[in-house]
Amino acid sequence: MDFTECYGDTVSSVAVAARSGRRKRVRRLIKRGFSVDCPDNRGWNALHEAAAAGSEECVQEIVSAADAGSSRSGAEYVNSLTHEGESACYLAAQRGHLAVLRLLLKTHANINQLTNDLSCPLYAAVDGGHKEVVELLVSEGAEVDRTHTASCWTCLHQSVYKGHSEIVRILVDVCNLEALDDHKISPLFVAAQYGQQECLEILVNAGANVNTQAADLATPLLIASQEGHQACVDFLLDHGADPNRACSHEWPQLAIHAAAEFGHIGVLRRLIAATDRVCDRGDGMVSPLYLAVHSHQSKSVETLLREGYSPDAQVCSDILGVQSPLSLALSRTSSEPCSESVGLLVAAGATLSEEDWMYGLATDKPDLLQLILEHRRIPRQEALTRDCSVPKHRGKSVLKLQELRELLCVALNQVHFAACWLPLLLKAGLEPSLLLQPHMLEQADSEVLNYLLEFVNWSNLSPPLKRILDRRRAGKTWEPRPHLDSIPRLSHMCRLQVRSVLGPDLLMRTGVVQRLPVPSPLHVFLQFRDIPEATYTHSPPSSPLSNRIQRHSSTHQHRHVL
Template identity: 80%
Template structure:
């Protein structure tokens, strides 16, 4: 665009000709006395136009015309309103020949712009290798900072991935120059996945374990961003995967890889990271970070590699008790997340808080999941402290887990129609639930269902008293046969269950091995009893 049309009173014809590269016209206009220093609305003069356009001949004509005049040096270094010199404009656009003649005319090689840039920084940013080589040879300041973030030319060359320029600069620059966050050029290479630049810096002697102001290392940031090649190179060249990378808690690169689901990186870090992070006091298992971001593949890999599904109690570090509790508390729309499934399948311990998630709801998905992977132990194990055995690949509930299950169940009687059939079919001893809380609060269907699994005629006097009261108050409508003499067939199946154990009877094929007709099998497993239906309480 010819600014003489819009700004005829400020833009010289010489500048317009220089912008077009018409050196003969520039010469004619100057001979006729037209000014070379008239500026446009941007503060640009004819030399700025020639430099930006890369017009060597126009620049030569202008410099020749002013070369013998007073103030020539001032003219060569005159600045636009943005603080840009002709040398800066030429370097920014990669016009090597123009930069060379401007330097011969004593252009200031280090003249800063308003935004703290300079000719060398502009050439680096643009990837103009030959211009960079020239400016460096002319003693341009290579370690100055040129942005609000205090980046050097080396930071910018690495960020842009100009590897050949990095090769030039590593011979003259401070490899450990830090920006305002104490980030080095090597850190930048790791952060943005500039592998070739990273290799050049490491081979030149840059510190692979440098730490930023927040203690992050190049290995941590490369792991976070998922730059597999950079992670591999750093580890192969001395990067320490066990340096704590946070002021708040001992974060390691493995945490970053797990959190952002970079499986290849995570697999590499698992092999070299100290396992103290798994269960060590004051540490944080990477499982927590995987659960935080719902990275089920990270959870699966860590569990497969032997990381404990229980990890360590991080209440005092991150206010997290266990990975499973964390996963359950962060489950959004689904009844349970894939992370929950993986943790339960891996044998994660169940706390009272976890049982609340499973029982204090009319949805049974989580409870069904737990029962797929847990074997309900016999009542006598409640008094034992020994390790629970395994049955058919399932982990037996520990005594503490069973006690907490019963405690939560008795406090969530309003949902008993949902969880009671599942628990009894899974082999829970029904007598554990024959407690005043249950008999006082359960609705008729639920109470009748529970009583069908016991000898209702032998209840203790206190429990019988509760049932009598509820019958009188008409808050319980018992099954008609509860008033009759108990059937011999029912007594027999109670005895068989006692001998076999409710867990084996209800969850295995042992009943099929008994010397009884096959039509009796459903009866012996209590399948003839209709399940109660859940009734929502009024708001």
């Protein structure tokens, strides 16, 4: 930068000539008595200018003149500093001027002089990637393990960070391979973090510790997995990096968690093969599924499930504040669209708890319940009397008895949303008689109640249920459809019998009815699709869904219906 116009009164004539590398002019000016030691507004004198410009001849003229006529000694002049603490030696090393640097070192330049920001000639040469300058400084005895910058990085840290592999080869023979910065990060950790594979290989081959841990216990393998540096992850694993080493003070975080959280699928697959499966279900551990769900990495969720990780994982209420990966995924649906992770977990057979059902039933938006029912089948009525695992049917997992109990418990406590969830459940094959409970008949809207009664033989309800209907009619809180006052028609009795024989799940969810030897116009009737659905007319509760779930958990009563 040329300051002659702005600062003509403070830039010496010799410095201007040296900046341009004009040796003859520098010599003439010196002979005429011009000073070589006049600093400008930056504290730069003629030697600084010549060193920065890389003019060996100008440096020689200026140094000779300083020895002959300066008020300061030659060594003192050679080591004079700018306002930033930069020496001529530093400026030459920073810019890679090898010949100038050799000359300055012969004149007793301080090879280890620090600048105001704690840099030095060697660190500057490393940063600039000047290999030959680095070789010279190292051979001349420059301090190689001194810390520089506010982060306490050494020259080896910086060379690795910049990816100057040839310089790294020089430094690994003279530097402390395990030098740590203020976060206890070693040069090898830096190589893994920034994906400097060649530098990583040089360090490992030189004997650097692949399992070094930073102050927060992070390892090179963890940071490489987090950043998605596949080649570095592969190299570390092949050279002894431990994928099962805990990398956090707060909970047993492993490298596989970082890969899952940031969606690096190639890295994740490699770590799945290398990591102990105790992290999947072990007490006190955290399944990587939690991290994948939390960060909306559906590809990670899909990969983990396909590789056999449990959709239920372990309970992590103490560590993460959630019961299961599915609970974590559902907790976000109140403010976000239903995540893809929910569908993946449900399809994989994740257990649905009472709280999970709340997200699908305690709302006027049926999307989540619809998604669950796409992947989970309601069991046949004869399976409800035994608590056993039911195999998948046509790729769909069957709800366990406990899951169905909790579904009905939540449904009967969320009757004011029944217009939204009742049609879905009945079309999915739920036995409607399971909902013929006093609470349902007492609280359901008139339309909802009529819709439910259309799926049963309303003439043979139990006396207690008939009394509830009579009270509601008398109180004008229920207006039955006209035909509900009559004995059911034979056609309705026939379709009830067909449903009883086939089972509501087959009748409502499959095409079995199309294979019956009956006229095709009857298909809609036999599947109860002729019944008009109730319309949801309530305003949604003002409290957030999370508050309703908490209130439900603390105040509801189980309604034993199975």
